[in-house]
Amino acid sequence: MRPSVIDKPACWPPPNLTDYVASRAAFSWASAQSKLAEMAGGGLNMAYQAVFRHATSARRDHVALRWIGRGGERRDVSYGELAARVARFCNVLRGLGVQRGDRVFALCGRVPELYVAALGTLTLGAVFSPLFSAFGPEPIRARLAMGRARVLVTTDTLYRNKVQGLRASLPELRHILLLGPAEAADEAAGVHDLERRMAAAEADATPVATAPEEVALLHFTSGTTGKPKGALHVHQAIVAHHTTAVSALDLRPDDVFWCTADPGWVTGTSYGIFAPLSVGATLLVDEGEFDAARWLELLGEHGVNVWYTAPTAVRMMMRAGATAQGRPPGRLRFIASVGEPLNPEAVFWGLEAFGLPIHDNWWQTETGGIMLANFAALPIRPGSMGLPLPGIEAGVVRRDGDAVHEVADGEEGELALRPGWPSMFRGYLDDEARTRACFASGWYLSGDLARRDRDGYFWFVGRSDDVIKSAGHLIGPFEVESALLEHPAVAEAAAIGVPDQVTFERVKAFVSLRPGHEVTEALRRELLGFARTRLGASVAPKEIDFLPNLPRTRSGKILRRLLKARELGLPEGDTSTLEAGA
Ligand code: ATP
């Protein structure tokens, strides 16, 4: 029988729930902000905090970024070198007449220039918007048009294959900056060789003294529940990036930190760029795609101390039977995950494979930073998203017309946050009404359903769009999926509600199997029985289908809405973020 709590030795304050409560009481965003501003001589510009502050200090020669190329090549970039490249990029933009507030988009893989472009854009006070490089032309066009992109940083190949044909429909897109070989460069058409321009630019720049509320980033959501939304974030978000990296990820200045998310998604910028650099840590950047064996090697070889990944990657590693046992001991101290519910099985797998449990935490594109977390020093409750961070007030509420009230501990409701933390989005792009609909009675309403236990730990129930209503019960898909995942044959599971004449909806599950297991009628029956024993007849799935892989977004989230649409023969909706082949 698995324990319901994993106790750990104290390693970072607060070491117990009482101290946690005290440290929350002592925290204020205002003092966190003034401390950061002081360290940087008053500047809150994100690029200042992330790079220039270190480049002018004793950390100058510390490695800011260790890049591992697809072919295994390795490049270390110190804070001093990064600042010089960031300054050059800023000056390239300046030379092109790019203004403070203009939007600079990036469409490329995880190469050092992507990080330089993000930080150089912010140095100038322009707005950075990353796009996932595997998007097809239409999702790219839609986002560039919606974001009124003025500059696009991309590669020669991506430009020719995906962007060149769109130029006529994007009159506001004035400049293309090509990375690497720039054969398509054509100055008259505004297509520039970035490296050539960088070489000619000054290696020195002072970040623009942006106001705390000045827009810094435009991020598109994952599109799990529908058409992706553009969320705007401001420069003072760096205060939340910095403090949450310390409190929720236990990140320290001498750490090597690996965030596996692509900067095309918010995790890949908040924690893949800004948070670790603001702390002064070394960022591991892996250009290649997921590969369980190679990931294990990277963790050991580069002495990763803190690893921030996603449940989908964890499940894929579990499926591949990956384990660090029997390898030389690495330096891994802390593992965390975000993006989807982390099934208890996955938390325990961490203990078996690395001797460390996996710490789930919760946040969204809209929150800009981690809001709830299982902290390094507190016991983990497997299956729980953890406790609110210092400076964050979270609640479980029900909307009743315009009124919103909190429900009792243990009851399900919508996960809500009191607005006011620095990384909160300042609105959806061009969608005032939708922004307004997220706020009521002094709460930001997340659209996720959760419950809180007596000790204040939050438990994910499901997205409000995914919850299944069956015979008067509200069933969260996560509960059903977690039970199925306990079966040794199951690699992944997704539960949806399908219409039922008697019960309104009944639970149907889709399952993919671990290697070595075959789809058989006997296994289907076994899984149905297994789930019924664990969940009871009213919650257990009535039907199970096998799929080789579940459809997911490119950021790794299972697309239950797509399974449902396919099941019911309905239109698939926006599939711009659907992973290829799913
Ligand atoms: P869209 O808003 O376009 O439908 P999305 O909500 O998936 O897409 P993101 O902002 O990338 O876009 O993801 C945030 C969502 O991911 C959360 O609202 C929540 O549903 C889910 N999520 C994140 N972390 C966790 C977690 N620890 N446990 C459960 N769900 C999580």
Ligand code: MG
């Ligand atoms: Mg969302």
